[in-house]
Amino acid sequence: MADPLPLTHPRLPGLTRSDFVVAPSNAVALAMIDQWRDWPGGKLVLTGPPGSGKTHLAHIWAAEANARILAARDLERAAVPELASTALVVEDADAIPDAAPQDALFHLHNLMREAQRPLLLTGSRAVASWPLTLPDLKSRLQGAQSAVLDRPDDTLLNAVLVKLFIERQLQVSPQVVHYLLRRMDRSFDAARRVVEALDFASLAQRRAITTRLAAEVLDKIEGAES
Known part of the structure; x- marks a missing residue:
């Protein structure tokens, strides 16, 4: 009989303001989120690489502005009037799959502007x-104020790794974190994948998370991506 898959450690996601790690790469975007009442036209476009903190900032703003959060792919024209009745976050707006959600976003944008509801x-x-295939939608969004999240520096990436380990209730030494910083890809997305893989490997092999295990996991990730 095959060994059962290991249980994962419970993850405690932190998406509050107190969980957000401020650094030069995200400080300007955070300040723009804080100034949401002054957004030109009542809207802001927040961009950055995967795992850079867009969803975290969106949740911080949603809590402050009492806003809903919706994936762009789930937009439907019939729901637009109801969605436009409150502040709203539309996530992954650069990945709208076809014309129907784009049409819904166009009408949502216009209704929210008329109602003076903020849109992120x-x-x-x-x-x-x-x-975007709708010229009017593209021109309206290109005219929006933008906030950009940059790739993390060592200080921020170190803090993010520590935070990810804490969320999974994992005790990891500073030496392991420093080792990961020297070897892993420089992105938040890579940090999430590495911590998840280490969590799984530690449980599956019943081993503590050491630099040796970190090396094995990184080699496996690099092999899978090559």
Whole structure:
């Protein structure tokens, strides 16, 4: 009989203001989120690479503005009037799959502007590169104020790794974190994948998370990506 899959450690996601790690790469975006009452036209486009903190900032703003959060792919024209009745976050707006959600977003944008409701849109790329097929929608979003999250520096990435380990209730030495910083890809997305893989490997092999286990996991990740 095959060994049962290991249980994962319970993860305690932290998406509050107190959980957000402020650094030069995200301080400007955070300040723009804080100044949401002054957004030109009542909207802001927040962009940055995967795992850069867009969802975290969106939740911080949603809590402050009493806003809903919705994935762009789930937009439907019939729901637009009801959605436009309150502040709203539309996540992954650069990945709208087809014309129907784009049409819904266009009408949602216009209704929210008329009602003076604030709108936050997130995406991994600048608006100019979004695959929007509605010229009027693209021009309106390109004219929006933008906040950009940059790739993390060592200080921020170190803090993010520590935070990710804490969320999974994992005790890891500073030496392991420093080792990971020297070897892993420089992105928040990579940090999430590495911590998740270490959590799984530690439980599966009943081993503590050491630099040796970290080396094995990183080698496995690099092999899978090559």
